[in-house]
Amino acid sequence: MDLLKILEEVVHPALGEKNIVELGMVESAGEVDGKVVVVLAFTKKPDPLKEYLVGATKAALIRNLPEGTEVEVNTVVKAPARKMEKLELDLEQLSCVRHIIGVASGKGGVGKSTVAVNLAIALARAGYKVGLADADVYGPSVPLMTGTEGEVPDAVNEDGKDLIIPIEKYGVKWMSVGYFAKRGQALIWRGPMACSALKQMILQVKWGDLDFLLVDMPPGTGDIHISLVQEIPMEGAVIVTTPQAVALSDVEKGVDMFRNKNINRKIYGIIENMAWFTPEAHPDEKYFLFGKGGGAAMAEHFGLPLLAQIPLVQSICESGDSGEPAALSSRPDALAFLSLASALASAV
Ligand SMILES: Nc1ncnc2c1ncn2[C@@H]1O[C@H](COP(=O)(O)OP(=O)(O)O)[C@@H](O)[C@H]1O
Numbered sequence: 239m240d241l242l243k244i245l246e247e248v249v250h251p252a253l254g255e256k257n258i259v260e261l262g263m264v265e266s267a268g269e270v271d272g273k274v275v276v277v278l279a280f281t282k283k284p285d286p287l288k289e290y291l292v293g294a295t296k297a298a299l300i301r302n303l304p305e306g307t308e309v310e311v312n313t314v315v316k317a318p319a320r321k322m323e324k325l326e327l328d329l330e331q332l333s334c335v336r337h338i339i340g341v342a343s344g345k346g347g348v349g350k351s352t353v354a355v356n357l358a359i360a361l362a363r364a365g366y367k368v369g370l371a372d373a374d375v376y377g378p379s380v381p382l383m384t385g386t387e388g389e390v391p392d393a394v395n396e397d398g399k400d401l402i403i404p405i406e407k408y409g410v411k412w413m414s415v416g417y418f419a420k421r422g423q424a425l426i427w428r429g430p431m432a433c434s435a436l437k438q439m440i441l442q443v444k445w446g447d448l449d450f451l452l453v454d455m456p457p458g459t460g461d462i463h464i465s466l467v468q469e470i471p472m473e474g475a476v477i478v479t480t481p482q483a484v485a486l487s488d489v490e491k492g493v494d495m496f497r498n499k500n501i502n503r504k505i506y507g508i509i510e511n512m513a514w515f516t517p518e519a520h521p522d523e524k525y526f527l528f529g530k531g532g533g534a535a536m537a538e539h540f541g542l543p544l545l546a547q548i549p550l551v552q553s554i555c556e557s558g559d560s561g562e563p564a565a566l567s568s569r570p571d572a573l574a575f576l577s578l579a580s581a582l583a584s585a586v
Pocket residue numbers: 343345346347348349350351352353379457511512548549550551552553554555556558559
């Protein structure tokens with residue numbers, strides 16, 4: 239005897255032609271001590287149709303069950319189900335974010351994440367409220383670079399929406415898909431799969447009040463980038479490159495991505511990373527390993543300002559690996575990021 243099948247005969251007169259099973263009103267149905275007990279859930283306390291539905295349910299059971307079966311129908315009042323399954327990603331969490339800026343590069347390995355993390359810290363040191371979303375779902379490096387690996391962001395539910403609380407360290411709010419790589423996936427991936435993890439890392443985060451939200455874009459210039467730039471209200475971007483001439487065509491793609499007429503976002507300028515090599519022991523020396531003036535020539539070629547030149551120094555690399563970014567220090571390499579921060583802030 240299929241109780242649910244029987245209960246499907248009971249139609250709620252006020253709610254279209256829907257029955258109590260599809261309306262989710264059947265809290266439980268089963269046999270208790272030889273008696274068939276059904277519990278109906280109502281969302282409103284004084285439901286005018288309560289008596290009717292209890293009676294109709296009883297009648298349906300008596301009609302369909304073997305004669306003499308004892309039947310009991312009880313009711314409970316329950317708060318309306320929260321819309322957990324319907325995770326709507328909207329721009330609400332970005333409403334108090336003043337400037338959303340992408341940190342992009344034509345290809346990987348040019349130091350995009352290093353620049354993004356240090357720029358975020360430098361902006362925070364300059365007194366701005368800063369967040370950074372690591373949108374590099376393929377190789378999230380923010381947790382390692384900021385020494386926040388292994389931390390798991392908290393979640394809160396606000397007005398039926400699940401939100402992620404960013405990790406705060408060094409005065410910056412960090413969010414990365416890397417925090418969910420091993421555990422807690424259910425939390426993040428719940429909801430329509432159409433919402434990519436990427437957008438969740440930006441739209442489902444309780445950023446609060448921010449002056450700058452930097453987005454560490456995934457390397458490359460594919461479809462995912464276009465859709466990211468289109469759907470997130472990014473004001474503009476900075477492009478990270480190295481001085482080699484071979485990087486020119488990659489930068490071209492990066493620039494096109496934002497200047498493309500369907501997208502049409504500002505590019506604040508080019509950041510030349512690894513502009514020269516400076517040995518730790520000789521901070522005044524510059525060795526132009528990849529040629530001199532590449533960044534400036536590139537900037538001129540695209541009609542963009544050269545926002546900063548970041549030297550190749552061992553400490554930048556080491557501090558990235560140890561989770562204490564260079565921009566925190568008072569060494570000369572920190573200065574490069576601090577001046578980048580002020581150049582960007584005034585460009586914006
Ligand atoms: N200016 C720099 N000086 C020294 N090492 C750097 C510098 N910029 C980046 N690196 C190192 O280069 C590697 C790649 O940088 P990363 O920021 O991860 O690049 P991307 O995000 O573009 O793939 C990292 O090991 C990083 O520490």
